Amino acid sequence: MNNRFDLLIDSYLDNRVGIDTGFLNKRLSNGLQQNILQLQCDGLMMAAGIGNGEVKDTRQKIRGDKIYWMNKDHENIYEREFLLLVEEFIHHLNQTCYTGINGYEFHYAIYEEGSFYKRHTDQFKNDHNRKYSLINYLNENWLEEDGGELYVYQQGAIQKVLPCSQTAVFFKSSEMEHEVMKANRQRMSISGWLKRV
Numbered sequence: 001m002n003n004r005f006d007l008l009i010d011s012y013l014d015n016r017v018g019i020d021t022g023f024l025n026k027r028l029s030n031g032l033q034q035n036i037l038q039l040q041c042d043g044l045m046m047a048a049g050i051g052n053g054e055v056k057d058t059r060q061k062i063r064g065d066k067i068y069w070m071n072k073d074h075e076n077i078y079e080r081e082f083l084l085l086v087e088e089f090i091h092h093l094n095q096t097c098y099t100g101i102n103g104y105e106f107h108y109a110i111y112e113e114g115s116f117y118k119r120h121t122d123q124f125k126n127d128h129n130r131k132y133s134l135i136n137y138l139n140e141n142w143l144e145e146d147g148g149e150l151y152v153y154q155q156g157a158i159q160k161v162l163p164c165s166q167t168a169v170f171f172k173s174s175e176m177e178h179e180v181m182k183a184n185r186q187r188m189s190i191s192g193w194l195k196r197v
Contacts, residue, residue: 005092012170017152017159023168024136028085031078033138033165036108036188039068045110064115065180067107070190082106082190086134090194093132099194101131106192111148115187117180119153122173122193130173130193137163138188148183152176163187 012018024032039045045066072083083106090101111117122133135150142148142164150161150169154176161169171178173193180187 003092003096005089008089008168008170009093009096015159016154016171017176018170019161019167020170021164021167024082024085024166026166028078028081029136029138029165032082032108032136032190033140033188035076035078036068036110036138039108040066040110044068045108048109062120063117063180065109065111065117067109070106070108070192082136086192086194089134093194099131100196101194103129103195103197104192105195106134106190109189109191111180111183111187113183113185115180116182119151119177119179121175121177128174129195129197131196132194133169133171133173133176134192134194135169136190137167138165138190139163140165146183146185146187147181148185148187149181150178151181152178163189 008018008020008023011020045068048063048065048067070079070083072080074080086104086106090104093099094101123130142162144162148163150163152159152161152169152171161167
């Protein structure tokens, strides 16, 4: 019997970019979407910066999203369920691909209309703990004209991914340059990294 994570892992092994359009079930995706909207309503989504504590550029014009870091201690059943799903995925990834992942970090992200994130990689120059990036989308009825596609650059080609609800994208943090194109409507996601610390 196939494991629930095999599609994401197998597509990564085939193409260096894993994609699963049903990684999140509809109930979990909807619950996380409602939570991110409540966080925004409560004024808890904060403008994201570039870099980590040692190297940070808060005046940058590279990205325009607002974020809120996830934590299992938060009193939200959907957030806890998502992080438990991540832990199950890490366990399966370690068992099948021997990746040695022993940590993770995830945040909610909202791109308001007109926002974007220019081409970049996810691994810091002074910290190599981030090994894999895992992005999950929470947008219902997303159309091409809504913009906000994820562009992943590899071998002279561009792979384009619409940020449709329930979809997950998985790739190596140090290798894959990617960008979020300008969104023409509000765009919601959960972005994070699987780490060796």
